[in-house]
Amino acid sequence: MSESDEPAAEAQIGAVIADKLEDDDGLHPRGSLFSIGDLAREFDVTLRTLRFYEDKGLINPRREGLNRLYSRRDRARLKLVLMGKRVGFSLTEIKGMLDLYDLRDGQVAQLKVALDRFNDRIAILEKQKKEIEQALMELRRTTAVVSGLLKEKEAGARRS
């Protein structure tokens, strides 16, 4: 409850990107490690989901014995995954982008790729929006016709 949106508008995403760019690779101090339950609660997903994401290669927490231990970086990746989902990317697509990121060579190139994907997504979403608007129109016309029919019928019934 203590975070997420106090700076202005694009802060949430900014934070995501920022988190993602934090280079806390392997060798950071011990602070800020999370259990699977921690993350599950924080992001309101099930343990099953977190394990599933791991299985799909989206996150790789290390182990403390058997138990998973998530770093801030894992957490940031999870954030990206969830935001990707919100905007309609499939887990596979998300993995693709995360993997690109991890190649970590010409980051500029990777960012450009991501940017392209984002723009593609925007186009898709706009198309979907239009389809929904279409469907809404068709549906509204239909309800109009049907309630017309209905009134006729009821009127007819009254006349008989």
Next chain:
Amino acid sequence: MSESDEPAAEAQIGAVIADKLEDDDGLHPRGSLFSIGDLAREFDVTLRTLRFYEDKGLINPRREGLNRLYSRRDRARLKLVLMGKRVGFSLTEIKGMLDLYDLRDGQVAQLKVALDRFNDRIAILEKQKKEIEQALMELRRTTAVVSGLLKEKEAGARRS
């Protein structure tokens, strides 16, 4: 064939409903029968799809030997199915409504039920539309942030 409503605009749907209301039950003359291929071409669906719909109880063409023979009524049902799909109903929901129709007792009641479903669908579609708009906003903000980052990086690269 006495079509009572031809007001221009909602004519397509009007036609659907009209077709559906045509009482060509079992005993109509022989004209206007269709093969599976006919309907497939006309509505641009695969044969597999038509068989699948039959399997699901959405259409029941009769048989001429083994081959399927579709009546105008089957065709009208198919039309309704496809329009239902366009506006986002699942095949199961569509079947539900078609079955109601076939109960053919108090048609008025059935029409009211359908009308309710339509309104529910409208609500759902509106919600989806909002979600898409949300996603679009999030995505646009993100692209903005990313392209900002990108410019910084490129500028940095030029300075170095």
Next chain:
DNA sequence: CCCGACCTTGACGTAAAGGGAAGCATGTGC
């Protein structure tokens, strides 16, 4: 006689994202 169109019934496969349950370990508090 053979070809190509058109049709038939199975049966299995696919994608996406997990859900659910079995069966077992571990740690903690009382």
Next chain:
DNA sequence: GCACATGCTTCCCTTTACGTCAAGGTCGGG
């Protein structure tokens, strides 16, 4: 010494709407 919480793995199940063979029947033509 036991319950409870938390976690682990493994495996199968679910939903939706078909696609994709496989393996063949039937009919009109050439």
